[in-house]
Amino acid sequence: MTDTKIYSDDRSQCAKFLYRGSFGPKKGQIDLLQKNGFDAWFEDQFSVSPTYHLPKLKALFASSSYSRVQDDMRQGVWWQCVITGEDQLRQRMAYALSQLFVVSSHGVGSLNEGLANYYDLLVSHAFGNFKTLFKAIxxxxxxxxxxxxSGSKKHDPQTNTFPDENFARECMQLFTIGLWQLNKYGQPILDHNGNKIPTYNQDDVEDMSRLLCGWNINYTNWRHDWINPMQADNSQHDMGAKTVMGTHFPAGQNADQDLDAVVEMLFNHSNTPVFVAIHLIKRFVTSNPGLHHIRRVVEVFEDNGDGVRGDLKATIKAVLTDPDVFAGIAHGAGQGLKGEHQHFGLLKEPLIVVANQLRALDMQSVGEHWWDTQWAGVTYGQDALGAETVFNFYKPNDAPQGEIANLGLAAPEFTIITTDIMRRTHNRMWYNILKLNQTNEKDWYWDNTDFNDHSMGTTEYVALINERFFGGLMSKSLQDYMYKALSTHTSPSQLKIRFINAIYIATTAPEFFCEG
Structure with missing residues (x-):
């Protein structure tokens, strides 16, 4: 176990911690963490009431004149929860889980109430048990x-139809165990010829589809029920015996019994703790997890200390408080300790970068409800539950060509941060900074009082920017650049706009897009 008290005395560690464990610190939160310590922060985050999306979406829709729930309503509610929610770790965890158990508007269309409810399922189970979450998913x-x-039916010899294999394959490949057998360090296990060993084959997929057929979305009063779980139809469930990855499922079991058996099998598979650990470390901490960091998180997933497997509360705490995190150690691709420090951290996703900016600004909605002002799918190349495929916005081991790929390292976020997306992101961040004195109830605004003191000198002003947007972590080179840029702001008219220019310089700097 890591003695977190040692690190809570270090203000820079507290700042880094809040950028990892939340959507970014607000004014005073770093000081509060340093005062109370990490354990108290976790206790608070585990106990604070969840912020749910669907009730807010329904309230917003009820206040509007639209005949159906709009996409920008759901996205606006997502931003509301991210910017204002007190349950920051839960919201970050739900976002990370949404990139593991991918459901997307690109596959289901504008079923916004159903999508909000699905996101709330992730919010609700974020600190529960992985087994319970997987079954609910x-x-x-x-x-x-x-x-x-839904609608997958048992084999019919008359029509030569078979159960649907889509979820059957993805629940193994993408949700629980992955393609290859792994050891506790996340490294592939090799056979006697030095080849990686597959976790499953096509026969396993086919029998898995037989195990999971016979489920339907409830249909009542001429409408589909996108909120409640699917219902079992045992007349369309294959009651025969099946075998998946060496596990035998006896004949005569109904849809519920086979489902429970599948969940139990995948939950207890040796790959599942490793698969989940790697995903969470990559989403919260670093794109190139240290091997011992992976192993230690795996061991907590396997046993939370009280004999419980799959405790997500204990697992995420292990992810964020591992000694490698505080030391800044990543997988060094054979470069040694120096290389491990160089490779620690990650390129932030656009949504997280902008969330950091908006929380630092303490952005508010003019009206009672939050409408989307970011148009994230177009602007940032991603939005909540908006991945183009079930593989998420990027694959976990994606790397840009050049030095990163040549070193055998990953930096998957580069997949979506193209030149055009960077341009759009910078433009929208400038737009966010300009959100002052707004009156349209669909708009957002922030209070610039702290930044509008014309008596502050350049040094004092850069220190304020550093504290509010970087938690004091701004590099000396960026500070020097800002001193130089702001030294020309001397006339009364220039002083009025210097806070806008300074915030833009800070939040579009490369280091604002990185975490380490």
């Missing part, structure tokens, strides 16, 4: 629609 109506498990 499997029979979710939105997942049933997205990966076509």
């Amino acid at each position: 499997t029979i979710s109506s939105m997942m049933g629609q997205y990966l076509t498990l």
